[in-house]
Amino acid sequence: xxxxxxxxxxxxxxxxxxxxxxxxxxxxxxxxxxxxxxxxxxxxxxxxxxxxxxxxxxxxxxxxxxxxxxxxxxxxxxxxxxxxxxxxxxxxxxxxxxxxxxxxxxxxxxxxxxxxxxxxxxxxxxxxxxxxx
Numbered sequence: 001x002x003x004x005x006x007x008x009x010x011x012x013x014x015x016x017x018x019x020x021x022x023x024x025x026x027x028x029x030x031x032x033x034x035x036x037x038x039x040x041x042x043x044x045x046x047x048x049x050x051x052x053x054x055x056x057x058x059x060x061x062x063x064x065x066x067x068x069x070x071x072x073x074x075x076x077x078x079x080x081x082x083x084x085x086x087x088x089x090x091x092x093x094x095x096x097x098x099x100x101x102x103x104x105x106x107x108x109x110x111x112x113x114x115x116x117x118x119x120x121x122x123x124x125x126x127x128x129x130x131x132x133x
Contacts, residue, residue, distance in 0.1 A: 037114070040114050041113065041114065044079075044111055044113065044114070044122070045122075045124060047079055047081070047111075048081055048109040048111050048122075048124035049109075049124055049126065051071060051074075051075045051079075051081055051083050051107075051109050052083070052107040052108070052109045052124055052125070052126035053107075053126065054066070054071045055068060055071050055072070055083050055085050055107040055109075056085075056105050056107050056126060056128055058071055059085060059087065059105050059130070060105070060128075060130055068085065071083060075109065079111065080111065080112065081109050081110065081111040082109070082110045082111075083107065083108070083109050084107070084108045084109075084110070085105065085106065085107050085108075086105075086106045087103050087104070087105055087106075087130075088103065088104045088106070089102070089103060089104075090102045090103070090104060100132060101131065101132050101133075102129060102130070102131055102132075103129070103130045103131075103132070104127060104128075104129060104130075105127065105128050105129075105130050106125065106126070106127045107125070107126045107127075108123055108124070108125050109123070109124040109125075110122070110123050111124075
């Protein structure tokens with residue numbers, strides 16, 4: 001008795017192929033999700049850095065049209081970020097007192113991260129020196 005050769009795929013071959021496809025799709029979705037989270041985290045950091053730079057520029061150029069209060073309000077309203085600034089004098093070093101000639105300007109931008117942890121907050125800090133002549 002001769003068996004007739006049947007061409008095509010068996011049920012086992014199709015099952016194995018489907019399992020491989022599902023594994024590939026799960027890996028792809030996981031990678032896309034992780035890259036999307038990283039993109040949003042980097043985007044938030046860039047926005048926070050931008051507000052910190054604007055705040056420092058507003059302090060340095062205080063009478064030239066930039067308002068620190070406007071920058072703080074814009075950051076809070078548009079992106080829920082809180083901008084805090086401080087101006088400090090440099091302490092005397094090696095007997096040299098700089099007084100108010102050299103100042104340290106610090107801008108801190110606090111923002112909530114899009115992390116899965118509840119209440120997670122990040123801070124972007126930027127410092128610069130301002131020299132008064």
